[in-house]
Amino acid sequence: MNERRSTPSSSSAPDRRHRRRSGGRRGGGARRRRGVRSRLLWAVLAAGAVLVFAGGLALREGGEAATDRSAGPAGSPGPSASSAASARPGPRGAVETQKAETTEKEKERTDGTEGAGKVDPGSIPSSGPGTFATAGGGGERVGGSGRTLTYVVQVENGIGIPARDVAAEVERILADERGWTADEIVGFRRVSGGASDFRVRLATAGTVDTICGRYGLDTGGEVNCNVGQDVMVNLKRWLLATQYYADDVTSYRALIINHEVGHFLGHGHEGCPGAGRPAPVMMQQIKGLHGCRTNVWPYDAEGRPVTGPAVG
Structure with missing residues (x-):
């Protein structure tokens, strides 16, 4: 029996190829879409990670800035732990106390005596070169209408005290209304050169001993x-009283100047006039008060002389 084989028509093959090509394009498009979605997902995750890292860095830098606002310019070292601690503000009372203490220390350093009354005795030189520096300038005349006594102020070299500071103190003492000018006769004027009636000389103990010893003292x-x-002033007494x-x-310095200038004016030693009374300036108070009260002026505030019995 003859059977007729059916063969695909020429139109069916292109249809299958078309379907295969169509199916291939649909599959590739899906893969591409999945790839795009995957890349987008990774991009989102990566962006999130960057944001988290940047946020953490900003917080870290912000924290450092908040805890160290005293840091210097870039590249310069910041304050140490100790300096940062000292920069923290304390209670107002503590700050004011610290300022007061600092002011007092600065006053001592600029006093010209390196902290009078608070000097270590062992730090005071016992001897010096025996040469002197004279305070420059000069002062106005002070005192009564009688003779004017001129004087210079000198400080032994190497003892660390400026002559100008000692001169200012001596001028103040001799100009005081309770001083020797209270008699309204004697007057004083400091000079810095030429001839003078007397010299006030601040020196080490060794130099004082040498100069005074030449006169048998x-x-x-x-x-x-x-x-x-x-008028020889012992550095030890000037600093320690x-x-x-x-x-x-400071008061004892007035006693030194008034006592020794009193000798130059011709006054001798005096004793205590009675228990509870002020000691005369010509009394050797370093040897004891003998019942008297301390006093460093030859006259009182009323212009009356403070005297006692003569001591031979």
Whole structure:
């Protein structure tokens, strides 16, 4: 029996190829879409990670800026832990106390005596070169209408005290209304050169002993003297005073100047006039008060002389 084989028509093959090509394009498009979605997902995740890292870095830098606002310019070292701690503000009272203490220390350093009354005795030189620096300038005349006594102020070289500071203190003492000018006769004027009536000389104990010893006086490394035209001031006494004036060194300096200038004016030693009364300035108070009260002026505030019995 003859069977007729059916063969695909020429139109069916292109249809299958078309379907295959169509199916291939649909599959490739799906893969591409999945690839795009995957890349988008990774991009989103990566962007999130960058944002998280940047946020953490910003927080870190912000924290450092908040805790160290005193840092210097870029590249310069910041303050140490100790300096940062010292920069923290404390209670107002503590700050004011610290300022007061600082002011007091600065005052001591600029006093010209390196902290009068608070000096270590062992730090005071016992001897020097025996040469002197004279304070420059000059002062106005002070005192009464009688003779004017001129004087210079000198400080031994190498003791660390400016002559100008000592001169200012001596001028203040001799100009005081309770001083020797209270008699309304004697007057004083400081000069810096030429001839002068007397010299106030601040020197080490060794130099004082040497100069005073030339006139037969034994100052023993402890006391002051007046010999010839020299009012010799022992550096030790100038800085430390004595036991009776240990808390008021400035007053004791007035006693030194008034006592030794008193000798230059011709006054001798005096004793205590009575218990509870002020000690005369010509009394050797370093040897004891003998019942008297401390006093450093030859006259009182009313212009009356403070005297006592003469001591031979």
